[in-house]
Amino acid sequence: MKGWDGLVSSALLGTDRRPAHFEDLPDHIRERLGDGGLLDAAALATIYRRAGRKPLRDLEPLPAAPGEDRPLPRPVAIRRLAAMLGGFQTSALGEWLRAADAHGWGVPPEHLPALADYARHRAEYRPLVIAAAGRRARWLADLNPEWRFLHAAVADSNDSELWTHGNAIQRRTWLRTLRRQDPDAAREALAEVWPSESAATRADFLSLLTDGLSQQDEEFLEAALDDRAREVRRGAARLLARVPGSQYGVRMTERLHSHLTATQGVLAVDLPRRLTQSMERDGIDSQNPEGIGKRAWWFHQIVANAPLSAMELAWLELPVEGCAPEVLQSAWTEAAIRERSAEWARALLRAEASTGSRSPAELLRLLPPDEWARAVDVLRTTVDIAELVGGLPVPWPTSLATMILDQLGKVGTNRAWARLASIAARAVPPDVLDHPITREPTGEEDTWRRRLVETLTFRREIYQELT
């Protein structure tokens, strides 16, 4: 405004030294000023300036996010989502998002920032939040670098720009998507850029080939066994061990036969004396972990990585000579998990075999889910039941969930059951949330039972509100 700066400089220096001049001020102010002094003029000018404030011009509004919004669920469901984001029963958040998505509901957009922040450090929530964000995913990712992961939503495998020019997350998503649609094309795309990628990127992208792995990948993986980087070599060996009928499998079978023979009802083991170069190339680790000797460790890895087809279930019953039976049992456990063999898992569990660094639950989950309840019922005499079912994927099959809740309904208030109760609270499937235990009265001191019932009820209400 005209004349304002003159007022400020008079005020700064003092009117004794620099008397204020009002000639520059707008007419409207001078007319009203009369014989007023500097402060009167300043007050008039201040109001004049505040009243004369103009809108900003030349701003570029953000582009609109293209696409359609889904309908929103009922207000009571939205309030429950807000409560979870506010810290109440937050662990049921994923279930809410999945159920809402399954019923075709959208998520109120005002909750997306909190959801995105929540998923930032919890990768398992990212696909859920991306689905929830819908057309806003890419839009928000462009605005806030902390939510870049939302870009994964739009890594369209048709857009090869993303592969050649995208950021690390976009490229990873592009490759993973393509691998699902066309495994050979994905491998070829990877082979093309392979020499120019960093070791960390090579190892990361290689791990994406786990999806849709087949004999077609063998040649590429064999070459990767000679990679400069150790982590890439190890990754390639792990993958080759899963390719049925590979040369890698043939080499492991040969090693197996030269160190293990079944004769006259005995399994005779002859531990390897040294680690050959070819064994190292196939990813066999020279450094033994604590609790096992070097040679036993090498042998363990040979068995663990040999195809199960080269071995017989009957061996589980045979006495072992030449090493501790646990070395073999834990190696079979590894092999059974790698090949996802229900047959071997069943046999190993029945024989109460040592599972080494693995949990028995990892074998249990290889069985068809309808066998879990019966298997748990048998195993619970020897294995801690919470550890056993804690490793199973959720939601549990109905039979297992009902069995566990029936059991919890009978055990009184003993604190020893608290852990199982807290696992079950999250793991029982939607159709068991109405179990009779939720209608039995709980006392004030009954902490774990009260929490169990609260969580089950909360989850039941999620589904009721979203249908």
Place this chain on the structure above:
Amino acid sequence: MWDVDQVVGLAPDAASARAGEGLARGEKWSGTGASERAVWGLCQGSGKQPYQTAVDLSGPAYKCSCPSRKFPCKHAVGLMLLSAKGQVGAGEEPDWVRAWVDQRAVRAERPERKPGEVADPIAAQQRANRRADRVSAGMAELAGWLDDQVRQGLGGFDQRAYSELSRLAARMVDAQAPGVAGAVRRAAGVVGRGHGWPGELLEELSLIHLIVSAHGRLADLPPALADTVQSRIGWTTETARVLAEGEKVEDDWLLLGRVIEPDERLTVRRAWLRGATTGRIALILSFAAAGRPLDPLPARPGEYVPAALSFYPGALPLRALLTQTAPRLPAPRPTGLTVHRALASYVESLAGDPWNERWPLVLEDVRPARHGDGWALVDAAGDGLEVLPGWDAWKLLAVSAGDPITVAGEWNRAGLRPMTCWHHDRPVIL
């Protein structure tokens, strides 16, 4: 009656809210019921006798036979949640509830005098005269000080400013002019901040000067403007007087939104209302000691409160008290203004009260745009208004997704502080 959010807001802490949630199930309770003025029930605890819990709806006030020292206790929270879920049916008040609520009603009535009535008119007049004298002395001192500063110059101010202005603010508190004391403290905060501070300091001091000189000719001012000057100086109008004599406006009041400002000692909440038929703007102030919950809002932002408001006197009657509230109602998305017309509405408020710094705006069809490090809202004509710097805009951005939306906010010189926006017709609290 309540909704779940409001009840959770009444709980003294998160643990009580959680415990209350756990108790908000029908099987925990017996003998529950609700009348027009209370809700009650028996909750089985660990002891033999169930706890007797009752909530007086007028407060709300709480009564429970449990030993908890929290207020409300988890049983009261649980009972209110149960009632919020619609699981407490109407019933006849049992004796223990009726006795307690009756007693509270009597106690509430007793100290209440007839509106505006004063216990001892002569003593009150003497007190008012003494205060008027003190304020006049304070204003005279302030006027002299301001003139001195302007003659000697603010240039050397940054070294001595803070202590000088703090001393002066304390003097104004002594002179029973807390409004002016606050203005002086605000001026102290400007000194040395950024390189435009001399201009801003001059703005603040000139507006203080305007109060002082208006006080000097209070008798000549129109009565409404004189009230405004008095309230800027720090005279408060008693609630009873506002209720008795204040201008009454009946309307469906749309709650445009609220701004909560937590401070070390005091939490202030400004709730802005707009009359559906009168178009009047009203401000309802609430205070709570730091860390204590505020009263529940009369409605959610975006809903109507059908009510009569009593306005405080002044040339720009804004502040009001709610009387005779009916249950809140859902409201349609409000109509809004362009940026240009919204700014003009603030200018009109300045014509009434030149010290007015805050004004609620409803902007229609605005889209977010980047503006420096922050954000602005741009209307269809391309006119923009800056959003308060540092305000967390992510919710607003996510709702908009780049589409034009309606936003209600509180405007001040630094920018617009959005309070509520509408996602299609659904109000979203920001």
